[in-house]
Amino acid sequence: MKFNPGRTVPVYHKLLLENKIMLLITVLLLVLGAGLLTAQYWVTRDVAGRLADDMLSLLPADALLPEGVRSPGESLPATIEQLSMRMVWMVGGLMIVPVVLVLLAARLAVRRAVQPLKELTRVADEISTGNLDPQLNFGVRVNCWELKNCQHTDCRAYLNISEQCWYMDDTPCEGGYEPRFPQKLEGCRTCEVYQAHRGDEIVQLADAFKHMTNVLKRSREDQVKAADLQQRLIRNSFDAVVATDANDIITIFNRVAEQTLGISRDEVIGIRDWRDFFRDGLERSMDRPLTHEKFRRVRGFRQLESQVRRPDGKLVDVILSGISLFEGGIHVGKVFFFQDVREVKQLREDLIRSERLAATGQAAAGISHSIKNILDGFMGGAYIFKAGRGMGDEAKMDQGWEMIERNMAIISNLVKDLLNFSKEREPKIEAHDPAELISETLSVLGHCGRPDVVIRSDVEASAGPVLLDQHAFQQCLANMVRNAVEAIPADHEGLVTVHYHADGDKAVFSISDNGAGMSGEIIEKVRSGMFSTKGSKGTGLGLLVIQKVIAEHKGSLEIESKEGEGTVFRAVIPAAVARIA
Helix, strand or coil: CCCCCCCCCCCHCCCHHHHHHHHHHHHHHHHHHHHHHHHHHHHHHHHHEEEHHHHHHHHCCCCCCCCCCCCCCHHHHHHHHHHHHHHHHHHHHHHHHHHHHHHHHHHHHHHHHHHHHHHHHHHHHHHHHCCCCCCCCCCCCHHHHHCCCCCCCCCCCHHHCCCCHHHHHCCCCCCCCCCCCCCCHHHHHHHHHCCCCCCCCCHHHHHHHHHHHHHHHHHHEEEEEEHHHHHHHHHCCCEEEEEEECCEEEEEEEEHHHHHHCCCHHHHHCCCCCHECCCCCCHHHHCCCCCCCCCCCCEEEEEEEEEEEEECCEEEEEEEEEEEEECCCCEEEEEEEEEEEEHHHHHHHHHHHHHHHHHHHHHHHHHHHHHHHHHHHHHHHHHHHHHHHHHHHHHHHHHHHHHHHCCCCCCHHHHHHHHHCCCCCCCCCCEECCHHHHHHHHHHCCCCCCEEEEEEEEEEECCCCCCCCCCHHHHHHHHHHHHHHHCCCCCCCCEEEEEEECCEEEEEEEEEECCCCCCCCHHHHHHHCCCCCCCHHHCCCCHHHHHHHHHHHCCEEEEEEEEECCCEEEEEEHHHHHHHH
């Protein structure tokens, strides 16, 4: 019923149950008494009238009553009638006494009857104010283990006087009852324990109150434990955690946040706004959707490099993430997580610097050693050329000049490898015939100084054009072919095969040899770059160039090798770059 300010609520609506019952009994007794008095009045009046007539018929006409009975000048009939009416009122007065006694007895009975309801009302008030240990003394306590002579000491109900067994799950009761509440209650109602205890509806209601308080206590204990665990997790987290309420005022500020920002939580919680510590512009990032749940929205941003501001104005480099929480479409707060990465950044910079120095030193050592070998070859060729010219021996002069030319080719390849590796460039992707590409590469290479090694190409007849950078990929193939040739021992009849085929949406260039092969450990070193199986004769730059070109084409390098049987290098280019329609 809606409240109407203009309507007066009757007084009896505000009365307690006890007073309502008493008011009803009083009204009934009053109505009953009024009816009895009215009936008595008419009956007594009729009787008194007839009595007066009889008395008048017996007395002489001039007879008078004594002065104390009648009023002066009052006639005898009037006096007799007046006496009759006094008798009526005396009898009515005497009837009020039992009515009052009945009301008092009813008062005591009603008060005793409604006392349990008053007690339950008190208990309900205590529960509503947070007291989950109210005194509930209703009914007769029945101990199931005594009544049934039960020996199941492992039962939850055994010696448990705080809760009735029909509210407990998984009690080992006979009769095949459902094990869990409330389904088991239907079977428990037929149990002798329930029958002995149940009492009236007030007792059952009290039992339900007690069960409710036990459930609430367990729930509150679980919530307290969960809240305590949550607080300890937040407090002892290795990440800094800062949370706010709906008004952006900080409510959580853990230990790592104190250390990172250089301010205590007592100076922050309930006082500071999150914008005091985080850079401007994060409001937009905090409004990006992270989940799309229907009733629970979460917005924010994932980990990114940022900075936080200390009270002294210093900026701290951090990895930052944040979420903005909503409940039922209403913003309820924000949470920020961040890690101080100043030491990590410094270590990373130091590592990069040391790696650069190590790579520079390794490259310089390898290149200088190669140049020394080349210079030794130049000096040896020049010596033989001069000796032949002094002796007029043209064969020796040709031999010396061939040595000079061979070392010139070596140093030329070294310089090309250095240029190709150091130069950053976008590949010029065009369509090329793989058969022509391989043929041109092999024609430039010749026999790589090994006439005892056969180099052949094998291209699928149905192979279509591929998209790649011709110049860069020819350098890549040339280095792989040259490495394959040099991997074949001098006293071994060598065979190097350059094979091309399309594997689904991939273009695969394979260079295989029947050389000495490599162990798994050597393969891992080869993959790492700046490693050569040629010892002092190699720099490892050729393999770096191969890896760089393949990476520019968004491909991958695969190596298969078995010691004593040979090696296969595969340059696999994905469909997004290799194939054309």
